[in-house]
Amino acid sequence: MADGRMNRRGERTRQRLLDAAEKLFANKGFHGITVRAIAKEADADPALVTYYFGGKRELFDAVLLRRAEVLNQIRMAELDACESGAGPEGPSVEQIIAAFSHPMLERSANGGPGWKNYFALVAQITNSPEWGGEIMTKYFDPIATRFLEAIKRTQPDWTDEDVYWSYHFLSGAMVLTFAETGRIDNLSGGLCKSTDIDSVHARLPKFIAAGFERLQSERKQTS
Incomplete structure (x- = not known):
């Protein structure tokens, strides 16, 4: 049960990062935004971008x-x-x-x-x-x-x-x-x-x- 809650929480965090990146990339472009800014918009630790996606370019691909x-x-x-x-x-x-x-x-x-x-x-x-x-x-x-x-x-x-x-x-x-x-x-x-x-x-x-x-x-x- 605890694992299920953790998985759901992790998926919500992942989706928040995708939503935040989508919004910021659309407004400022790939080069105009940082991983830290995306994490701040998503109310998440910047390290989670690496954890879930690998890096900024991989996050960009996941958004698309x-x-x-x-x-x-x-x-x-x-x-x-x-x-x-x-x-x-x-x-x-x-x-x-x-x-x-x-x-x-x-x-x-x-x-x-x-x-x-x-x-x-x-x-x-x-x-x-x-x-x-x-x-x-x-x-x-x-x-x-x-x-x-x-x-x-x-x-x-x-x-x-x-x-x-x-x-x-x-x-x-x-x-x-x-x-x-x-x-x-x-x-x-x-x-x-x-x-x-x-x-x-x-x-x-x-x-x-x-x-x-x-x-x-x-x-x-x-x-």
């Missing part, structure tokens, strides 16, 4: 992996459901984009501050030459590949080059959305809010699908 695993499982399930629920011609490009983006947008809107911090961190590292290629490949390439395969199955005549560029533009739009910089608030005079994720979900799949389709239609006209 914790929600990536959950998120990728949900996105895989939504893509599977999108394809299995479609008719003989398969789902539309817009439906595939919605299934791919919806889990991220829904958690950004409704998942609480932890998910907000996580997506802010993802937006930060995606735009970083130091981290973007390595980390996004490690944690998000499998789901990106699954998405691209779904697009190629429903549109087998589309060129791979245009499909990959279109995905690149989709990724950029999502990263800017998750950053919630407030730029659209200023440009629109308050008409649009960068925090209005529901409005993003209502528009983004249509917008990106139209871009996918326009590239392909232009290629067909010139071939």
Whole structure:
């Protein structure tokens, strides 16, 4: 019984360290924060970072992996459901984009501050030459590949080059959305809010699908 209580207490401490690191990395970046600051935020001994994770970089990886695993499982399930629920011609490009983006947008809107911090961190590292290629490949390439395969199955005549560029533009739009910089608030005079994720979900799949389709239609006209 005592061992069980100790294990539960240890797991709570570990989760506090992950939450604290997620928040501070999102706000100040990997290099802008110390292990001591993370431990202070988590109300824990700095030595516990080494005990549970091994070091700062390992803690950073654990922060990214914790929600990536959950998120990728949900996105895989939504893509599977999108394809299995479609008719003989398969789902539309817009439906595939919605299934791919919806889990991220829904958690950004409704998942609480932890998910907000996580997506802010993802937006930060995606735009970083130091981290973007390595980390996004490690944690998000499998789901990106699954998405691209779904697009190629429903549109087998589309060129791979245009499909990959279109995905690149989709990724950029999502990263800017998750950053919630407030730029659209200023440009629109308050008409649009960068925090209005529901409005993003209502528009983004249509917008990106139209871009996918326009590239392909232009290629067909010139071939």
